Amino acid sequence: MTFSLKRTLAIFQKDYKDVSKNMYVSFTVIVPLLMAFLYGMQGDMGVDMVYTVINMSLSLVGAYIQCSLIAEEKEKNTLRGLMLSPASTLEILAGKSLLTFVTTILVIVFSAMIIDYQPENIVIVGVAIALSTLFYIGLGTILGLVTKSVMEASVVIMPFFFLFTFGSYATLLAERFPVLKAAEYMPNTQLIELAKEVQTGAGFGDIWSYLAVICVWIAAVFILSYVTFKKRMMD
Amino acid sequence: MTILSFNNIEKHDGHTIVFPSFQLSIESGEIVGLMTSINVRTVLLEMLRRKIPVPDQAIAIDGKSIQQLGKSYHQRVGILSIDDGLYERLTVKESLLFYHRLFDSKLPIDGILQLTQLEAKRNVRISKLTFSEKRRVHYAQLLLSDPDIYILEEADQNVDLETKRVLMKVVQELQKNNKAVFVLTSNMDSALAVTNTIYRLDEHGLHKLDVMQQEMEPEDEAVEEEPIVQPVRFEKIPTKVNEKIILFDPPEIDYIESSEGSSQLYIKGDMYQSMFTLNELEQRLLPYGFYRCHRSYIVNLQKVREVITWTRNSYSLVLHDQSSIPLSKTKMAELKEMLGLK
Known part of the structure; x- marks a missing residue:
């Protein structure tokens, strides 16, 4: 089985046209930008606030678009047509992930421009955000595989949206509830910590542990989505 | 060249037989129709989609078992389902x-748009099309995939x-291009x-239906004048569906009903128009164990399962397929005699 870039790009283009006409999904792209605009008006934000918006973009755009792209194919009975085509599952998922990835990165870049966020080391932050996007795409894939319709997908995504957008505040309560110390290892918290370090002028050598934790999350989520896929495709 | 072949494939579901073992092969350039219940059709399609495992060589493309074909299978076989999105x-x-x-x-999109008569709608959103137009989009998509066998x-x-x-035009075009079509x-x-080669598949197995194209050419006047002599006794009952004549074996028939001057054959719940009157049919079918149980009904006695007495004067016969037909009072006595009850 050879991986065909042509088929992947065909799926990418088809999904791009489809999503751009889907108000329901494209509206979610606006939300983080709107938040960025509102926060940006207040002026002078801390890294924490900036990353609330970025984490929101990641979970709402990254995970949700991926999830609804897959769920809609199932809802409209078009996924079967794709499976009966020469395109392999990997190509189908790659085409969709590519669209989600590009959209998420664009939303984050625009949000950062609106709130005027300038990281000290753009390469490190860029790598960290790209890796985080991969994690959220994996998460969206799992949720897309378990849900049956876009409606269901938009409900299921909500707890994850709150967890990953506002979950980082849990660390503030960690002194009172030691259990919440675990929240420090969440991918969103790791991203914030990393950004804080970068703002103080840290280089790659200082922040590799954060990237490693995010990579562990990515590996976990991709293994889980593979398992889910194998299970779901059997029935 | 045989494209698709079913070799001794069968399916049981618990204690019931969905379909018994059968053999069918479809050549390239051939159009084959298969009449089945929804149940059988669903199972067959799941097998063809490789969702239900089948024994090795049970379904083969070009003599190669479908499990061995991998992804290339989808380039050989195109399936149009009723619930495609x-x-x-x-x-x-x-x-x-x-x-x-x-x-x-490799096929040009414009040619396919033309064939499916969608050129005028090419820039219309699919959600705005009518149901029939959406179906034509399905045809177009299937044509683009250009498989060797089309399963519709x-x-x-x-x-x-x-x-x-x-x-019909699409199917004719496919036949010209030496593709196989399985309806x-x-x-x-x-x-x-679309075809004259029709089989029926049910729990009793696969049967070919006899279909004759009605002669269109005008017959010689002289021939018509001659008295028609039937050299052999004809043991099939012709029925008419549109322009075609379909012949049934008498044992296949469940019962015959007369309504508004014409007689209708009932076979497995389907109704077919007969070309004969009830009296003519009664004469022809008497040797096959048929019985005129009512002024407007002839029943195949082999298919009767139950005789129900509603009141002293009203009876009905229940057949194997649960359909019930009336039995008149005078005939009840006759029937009892035939059954040796009196």
Whole structure:
């Protein structure tokens, strides 16, 4: 089985046209930008606030678009047509992930421009955000595989949206509830910590542990989505 | 050249037989219709989609078992299902363009738009099309994938006349290009519209239906004058469906009903128009164990399961397939005698 870039790009283009006409999904792209605009008006934000918006973009755009792209194919009975085509599952998922990835990165870049966020080391932050996007795409894939319709997908995504957008505040309560110390290892918290370090002028050598934790999350989520896929495709 | 072949494939579901072992092969350039119940059709399609495992060599493409074919199977076999979906937000052209690239098709999109009569709708969103037009988009997508065998499930169900004509044209075109077409339907009409080779598959097995094209050429006057002498006794009952004549074996018939001056044959719940009157049919069918149980009914006694007495004067016969037909009072006595009850 050879991986065909042509088929992947065909799926990418088809999904791009489809999503751009889907108000329901494209509206979610606006939300983080709107938040960025509102926060940006207040002026002078801390890294924490900036990353609330970025984490929101990641979970709402990254995970949700991926999830609804897959769920809609199932809802409209078009996924079967794709499976009966020469395109392999990997190509189908790659085409969709590519669209989600590009959209998420664009939303984050625009949000950062609106709130005027300038990281000290753009390469490190860029790598960290790209890796985080991969994690959220994996998460969206799992949720897309378990849900049956876009409606269901938009409900299921909500707890994850709150967890990953506002979950980082849990660390503030960690002194009172030691259990919440675990929240420090969440991918969103790791991203914030990393950004804080970068703002103080840290280089790659200082922040590799954060990237490693995010990579562990990515590996976990991709293994889980593979398992889910194998299970779901059997029935 | 045989494209698709079923070799001694069978399916049981618990204690019931979905279909017993049968053999069927479809050559390239051949159009085969298969009449089945929805149950059988669903199972067959799941097998063809490789969702249900089948024994090795049970279903073969070019003599190769379908499990061994891998992804290339999808380039050989195109399946049109009744519940296929469409990308409703894309326009017809965008959607076809997508399939064109997905299948790496060599066929021109314009030609296919023309064949399926969608040129006028090429820039319309699919969600704005009528049901029949959406069906035509399905045909177009299937044509783009350009397989060797087309499997069509209820391809013309609920569509308008234009779409039916398009389908007939498409199938003719495919036959010309030496492709095989396998039509799965539960409706005799839709199978007859595209082919004369029709089989029926049910729990009793696979049977070929005899279909004759009605002679269109005018017959010689002289021949018509001659008295018609039947050299051998003809033991099949002709029925008429549209322009075609279908012949049934008498044992297949459940019962015959007369309504508004014409007689109708009931076979497995389907109704067929007969060309004979009830009296003529009674004469022909008497040797096969048929019985005139009512002024307007003839029943196949082999199929009767139960005699129900409603009141002293009203009776009915219940057949194997649960249909019930009336039995008149005077005939009840006769029937009892035939059964040796008196």
